[in-house]
Amino acid sequence: MQKFKETILAPTLFVVALILLWEIIVRLFGIAPTILPSPLDIWKALLQYWGPLVSNSWQTLFTTLAGFGLAIVFGLLLGVFIGWSKTIYGALYPVMIGFNAVPKVAVVPILILWFGIGTVPAILTAFLISFFPIVVNVATGIATTEPELRDVLRALGASKLDIMRKVGIPRSMPYFFGSLKVAITLAFVGSVVSETVGSNAGLGKLMLDAQAAFKVELVFAALVALAVLGIVLYAMTAWVEKRMTGWAFRGENQGF
Amino acid sequence: MQHGEALVELSNVSMVYGQGANAVKAVDNLTLTVHKGEFIAVVGPSGCGKSSMMKLISGLMPVASGSLKLEGKPIAGPINKVGMAFQASNLLPWRTAVDNVLLPLEIVQPHRSQMRSKRAEYRDKARALLESVGLKGFTEKFPWQLSGGMQQRTSICRALIHEPEILMLDEPFGALDAFTREELWCMMRDLHAQKQITAMLVTHDLREAVFLCDTVYVMSDRPGKIVKVQKVDLPRPRDLDVTYTAHFQELVQELRSYIGRH
Ligand SMILES: Nc1ncnc2c1ncn2[C@@H]1O[C@H](COP(=O)(O)OP(=O)(O)OP(=O)(O)O)[C@@H](O)[C@H]1O
Ligand SMILES: [Mg+2]
Numbered sequence: 001m002q003k004f005k006e007t008i009l010a011p012t013l014f015v016v017a018l019i020l021l022w023e024i025i026v027r028l029f030g031i032a033p034t035i036l037p038s039p040l041d042i043w044k045a046l047l048q049y050w051g052p053l054v055s056n057s058w059q060t061l062f063t064t065l066a067g068f069g070l071a072i073v074f075g076l077l078l079g080v081f082i083g084w085s086k087t088i089y090g091a092l093y094p095v096m097i098g099f100n101a102v103p104k105v106a107v108v109p110i111l112i113l114w115f116g117i118g119t120v121p122a123i124l125t126a127f128l129i130s131f132f133p134i135v136v137n138v139a140t141g142i143a144t145t146e147p148e149l150r151d152v153l154r155a156l157g158a159s160k161l162d163i164m165r166k167v168g169i170p171r172s173m174p175y176f177f178g179s180l181k182v183a184i185t186l187a188f189v190g191s192v193v194s195e196t197v198g199s200n201a202g203l204g205k206l207m208l209d210a211q212a213a214f215k216v217e218l219v220f221a222a223l224v225a226l227a228v229l230g231i232v233l234y235a236m237t238a239w240v241e242k243r244m245t246g247w248a249f250r251g252e253n254q255g256f
Numbered sequence: 257m258q259h260g261e262a263l264v265e266l267s268n269v270s271m272v273y274g275q276g277a278n279a280v281k282a283v284d285n286l287t288l289t290v291h292k293g294e295f296i297a298v299v300g301p302s303g304c305g306k307s308s309m310m311k312l313i314s315g316l317m318p319v320a321s322g323s324l325k326l327e328g329k330p331i332a333g334p335i336n337k338v339g340m341a342f343q344a345s346n347l348l349p350w351r352t353a354v355d356n357v358l359l360p361l362e363i364v365q366p367h368r369s370q371m372r373s374k375r376a377e378y379r380d381k382a383r384a385l386l387e388s389v390g391l392k393g394f395t396e397k398f399p400w401q402l403s404g405g406m407q408q409r410t411s412i413c414r415a416l417i418h419e420p421e422i423l424m425l426d427e428p429f430g431a432l433d434a435f436t437r438e439e440l441w442c443m444m445r446d447l448h449a450q451k452q453i454t455a456m457l458v459t460h461d462l463r464e465a466v467f468l469c470d471t472v473y474v475m476s477d478r479p480g481k482i483v484k485v486q487k488v489d490l491p492r493p494r495d496l497d498v499t500y501t502a503h504f505q506e507l508v509q510e511l512r513s514y515i516g517r518h
Pocket of ligand 1: 273274280281282301302303304305306307308309478
């Protein structure tokens, strides 16, 4: 009961209150819909533009998930590779840091130059922006294997691959799944940013067009779609994390 | 007490970490013999090279000079004839106690290739081993469901499951409270008596060394060499009460006088 109050009731009430406040403020001060549309206006726009909103949401979802999928594959591979030995770690880490320091938005024009306006730059931006946290987390999980545990296994004649399979990779999994929440959010940002810079579909593109046409309520409706999509993506990865790495949350949900 | 033939022989062994100007000599001129079935302890000031000596015997580090033999053959690299347990139990949190104990069998031959066909048999063996150290009813629990003492018992079982020639314990009871520690002394004593294992214990606790062992070696400051060999002639089986006897105290005091002396 307490849990219901904390996790469902309280946030719902808060959101409802926020929407009401917004509606009241817009009406009270007579703010023009071209500056800040009221929740009711946005709701109407959502219904009116339902078709394009949904189709563009699918596009954004697709580029985000495609980029995210690439990031998982390459992030895991590179993470294991980097965690494999101190030497590889030392050699690649500075390069990775340098790469990560470049704002990915700056790369979008180059990607568009190479691949043309469309889906590919959005996928690649999502990928580039989101794979770094996966790599770092996986590599950290592997590299922090207790040296004594390594010794126990090495003394038994275990190869590096054995230690990786039995200890390194399993123990890096909570780090990996933990990084997915961050990665999916970043991939989403990457997709939308890339769509805004140069694309012919997606919620980013829809917002850009709506803004150019002064359809402010559609801009906000697209924002709502982005928020919903973002929350769904985050919740999905959070759920996967909880499911896959129960052992790492040892009895956290006990007590109380 | 009479022991079998020599199992581990170190003669004039020295060992070095690093190279050139950064080289640190960890042990020097180390000579000692561990006999089959013997329980020895190595004590000495912190940093004197006790853990390093374990790494030598388990083949994790090469000797710089001298000779190191196991069953008469020189040790050159890891040989799966040792089992190790440390102060931290280092159990895998995603495995139950029994699956943790099975880990070495997934690595050491011939068990490794028989793992699939003989899994049930191995599990029974691991379970029996855990039960023999008082973990009946806890074999299917995860490490976080076990107390520190239970985790340590599990860790020692993991070190024994592949029936190593020598069990190496590096301060295995160091992180436990005094009562649990004494319980585990008794467990170790019984394991040693039942299975006639050869064991080498590194410890900072002289009472522990005297209670459990047949021979106690005292090492000097780094680079460590043996400065005292103390035979413990207390009859076995030993009861915890023996630790209150005058003779026991004398032995402890005698050893104490060799530690940190220059
Ligand atoms: N990996 C390493 N690289 C370089 N020097 C090391 C390394 N491990 C240990 N040493 C050095 O070797 C010496 C012996 O270390 P060792 O760990 O064997 O000591 P110890 O007797 O086990 O100490 P303690 O009782 O504190 O565990 C120490 O002076 C330490 O600084
Ligand atoms: Mg040590």
